[in-house]
Amino acid sequence: QDRFTGIGRDATPAEVKAWDIDVRPDFQGLPPGSGSVQRGQQVWEDKCASCHGVFGESNSVFNPLVGGTSKADVESGRVASLKRTDYPGRTTLMKVAYVSTLWDYIRRAMPWNAPKSLPVDDVYAVTAYLLNLGDVLPADFVMSDRNIAEVQKRMPNRNGVTTRHAMWPGNEFGGPGKPDVTGSTCMKDCATEPRVTSLLPPHAGDAHGNLAEQNRLVGPQRGRPPEGKVVA
Amino acid sequence: QDRFTGIGRDATPAEVKAWDIDVRPDFQGLPPGSGSVQRGQQVWEDKCASCHGVFGESNSVFNPLVGGTSKADVESGRVASLKRTDYPGRTTLMKVAYVSTLWDYIRRAMPWNAPKSLPVDDVYAVTAYLLNLGDVLPADFVMSDRNIAEVQKRMPNRNGVTTRHAMWPGNEFGGPGKPDVTGSTCMKDCATEPRVTSLLPPHAGDAHGNLAEQNRLVGPQRGRPPEGKVVA
Amino acid sequence: AAGAAAVAHAAPAPAEGDPDILQAPEHTTGLGQPVVTDGYGKPSKYEANVQRRQSPGLTQTRQASVSFAPLQSLFGIVTPSGLHFERHHQGWWDIDPSKHRLMVNGLVKAAKVFTMDELMRLPSVSRFHFIECGANTGMEWGNVAVPTCQYTHGMLSCSEFTGVPLITLLQMAGADLKKGRFVLAEGADGSSMTRTIPMELVESGQVLVAYGQNGEMLRPENGYPLRLVVPGVQGVSWVKYLRRIEVGDQPWATKDETVHYVDLMPDGTHRQYTSIQECKSVITTPSGGQVLMDQGFYSINGLAWSGRGKVTQVDVSTDGGRNWRAARLQGPVMDKCLTRFSLDWTWDGKPALLQSRARDESGYVQPSYRQLRGVRGTRSIYHNNAIQTWLVEESGEVKNVQLG
């Protein structure tokens, strides 16, 4: 575009290399390297366990990363516990469908307080260790750019995802399509049963503090003072 | 309006009296009372002169109130100096057409640091004194609600104003009418002589401080650093 | 009795009149403050209650967290930038704009680098758009969880954004628009947030590389000095601290489009790349946690929006959805922008169930909880756009409820 001559310049190869760190499910962008489960355990215990727990089970700073998957899931590629409504919480390994997602995210964002500090080999290693914790990879596994496609075939939830929906604003994934949920346009004597089935217990309202102090001091309505401080 | 029942209430007579203080050119709203030029001088020197000067001539906190009018103006009701392009500045007495405007404003807003503190009689008095300073009223005049209409007939600029223009957004004053100034819609080879006839001398730009510090630090253009601090 | 739960009513004025009228206050009889006490001003001290807030216990850390905009106290459609909701994954930064760069790479003739100086030199547009977090109202999928509309719906804001259409930059880099149907946007903060954007939306000119918000630069909490604006799409795609755009032939399956911001269906599958914020609305006054001071006339006010275009109609019910009336829409009604609606209502002091239901130009109608859950169950976390119900009790107290 001659129109904007002098605006912007070509990036140098070193610049692109420095920033183009993303890794796709087809492994475009994946740098060569490798790391063992054993080395991964070392990295994990040094740099990850303090937040995520020794077994990736902690929810003190974030949801547990590991748990809820089974050997059967590794076979089927569907995490069975996701079908249960009584299963408490969802771990990362229950949800993640692509090993590239884990690899890419750990490389770019973890450790949380020192993102991008891991050498490439350690990213392989700690990813392998996480998958070992979830019984996806054996303890003697050495993950590398050459065998990662095999690892993908063992991801417990690899078949548990879909893009069939109307919420992608492009023509891919089968196009925008028809929304799955339909509201009603009834205006008069509609068939709704206005019965209150869910309501906050008073103490849960107070869990959000004094609502009187969360509303403007003037206006047609005010914030509700805490229970027990109500003025008649 | 039944629609808004319970919103708003009737004002009490005392409330309307407390706030309905405006005075119009037809003297609607003018409270009864009176004050002499002599008393006005007292008020002026106690409460006004510190800001406006003993003769209303000061421009230390505001433009001079008095000056620029003549006995001839009192006769004609047109302030001659307003026609001169070489007359420096414009005083209040040169411009004001209605005595009610002075009275109303002094009552509501003066003294500037203690507005609405003057008793009604003192508003009469100090208004009379100001007009005396401008040779509109004699030194022995006692202004009151009964003779204020006579005072109006002596206001130096009472005939110097017009409402014939297109800038009143209502139908009064002869309606909105046709704008007085017309721009050009010429788009090509227009008859303009692009000769620069007015330009700030460099020091005048610096009078507004360092312009580099008055512009954002990024963007296609920056603020100009002060003269002499320019970097090549 | 009406207003029983409220702070005590003002004492009736004495017969001669209200002392606040009869006794002139200091501000009517004194000299006020000078100009430029603040080169950048702030709200009245009496407005201190109007703040963005965290929901206690919602997140385990404060840097991977959210703060909610006080919708119950806002007017019109513009969100003051100081009250814009926040969502950070690895904390916010105040980045030196003279050092910030934007790279465009991937399926392009030549990868490019732009400075802020250069980006701000290109032709820009300014457009009003809402931004809503995909997790807004997420706490309420299963049941009522929070007391006020700040917490139920406050991951929502609306601003006038100024920036360069991304398509301009892609053209300058010579992007392959035939093969490159996906775009990756990447941030410069610790999380280096990445999201896949459809080229379709970029080609339409709607996606902006924005630096301006409500007339000034973006706020640090919202991505200063550069963020992507992806109208109609959930906030996580509006990548903050934007440092890189890559053109590709496949989606990236980043953590925040395939592990989070995914919708868990009743059959245990996750929907990925669910991006559009579907048509939704909420009554902001009266709303949960408030108390009506009196019986009589009220103006029911609220906000409606759609990620698919313009809002065309908003219906309001005061009887829990049995009967509806079309609300007034405040113009201009803009594309993928908040629309303010209002409806006159006279409160007779009896319990009432307030609801609003929005429609958009695609023909979509906002669903009830029953309709939404009928398809998606109760475990989706994201994209809860069900009709909100507020119960007005006889006391004047308003409560967050769900109907069944």
Add this chain to the structure above:
Amino acid sequence: AAGAAAVAHAAPAPAEGDPDILQAPEHTTGLGQPVVTDGYGKPSKYEANVQRRQSPGLTQTRQASVSFAPLQSLFGIVTPSGLHFERHHQGWWDIDPSKHRLMVNGLVKAAKVFTMDELMRLPSVSRFHFIECGANTGMEWGNVAVPTCQYTHGMLSCSEFTGVPLITLLQMAGADLKKGRFVLAEGADGSSMTRTIPMELVESGQVLVAYGQNGEMLRPENGYPLRLVVPGVQGVSWVKYLRRIEVGDQPWATKDETVHYVDLMPDGTHRQYTSIQECKSVITTPSGGQVLMDQGFYSINGLAWSGRGKVTQVDVSTDGGRNWRAARLQGPVMDKCLTRFSLDWTWDGKPALLQSRARDESGYVQPSYRQLRGVRGTRSIYHNNAIQTWLVEESGEVKNVQLG
């Protein structure tokens, strides 16, 4: 040489690349700040130059004075409330809204008193409007006086205002709309500003008793908790701290409509009640006091507005008015509202004279200085809406000039 007057150009990046790309900054490798560091946020520290400012020597006191909005640094049409221009006659106050009252009296069936609680209960509207001081650009009637567009045109701002149409209150009081063709608005501060408003405009529903500005309450400097909004009319009529509305059959000839905000004609007469802000525009970038950093492409950006309705066209000249091109107008173009315009321009490094000329739906065309002075002379002080000229010098410096 282009940009000679500017700060030194950034050093060219080393051959392998820009260190700001190659060396990851702290914000890419660390953990940032938590949510709600500020319940009400503020701009980036790098934006500290963007401030409203006084013009030194313009006024003799700081309480009867003005501060100017930094138009050269703003985007779009919304003015951030913290940068809204100020004009006080007796200083500003932060008034307790629970004690503020509005009285309606005069030619009404019954004089009325409203509390803020009551006013905020009535049906409201939200509208985007510009507000311009009648004295904006007043220093430039005779000759160039100030260096930047902050000082030439910065008594101008634009906000989304929310409030009750005044006509609603007049109807509630039973106003006599036949006899009462004039309305007095009065403030509660020391100056108790009074201005006469035509009933015509009130009846149209355009005049608002406003409490909201850009989504939140008015700022104290702008009249918190209540101000009149009189679209298209000069700012002094938008009475701040509004306490009283009186309906009358004659205008009031208040100080600020018959002694100030009057236009001195060449024949020595003063035009009174000149209220409408006529169609006007200004290029905000590049503008006076700035320096272009480089030759090449620029987007000329500016603002246009009219007190008579919508802006229909803005023409831009880069050769001092000999040739003009129609600029792009950013939608939505709203009634009595700022409209952002832009035009592509490639600067060849030669001196250029930049001008903009706006037209409105009434057919009015913004005049040149020669045309304006031809009718009104040079002593009017108020209502200077002449075409502004910026001279771009070879050095890249932009200067405020007038042509003859």
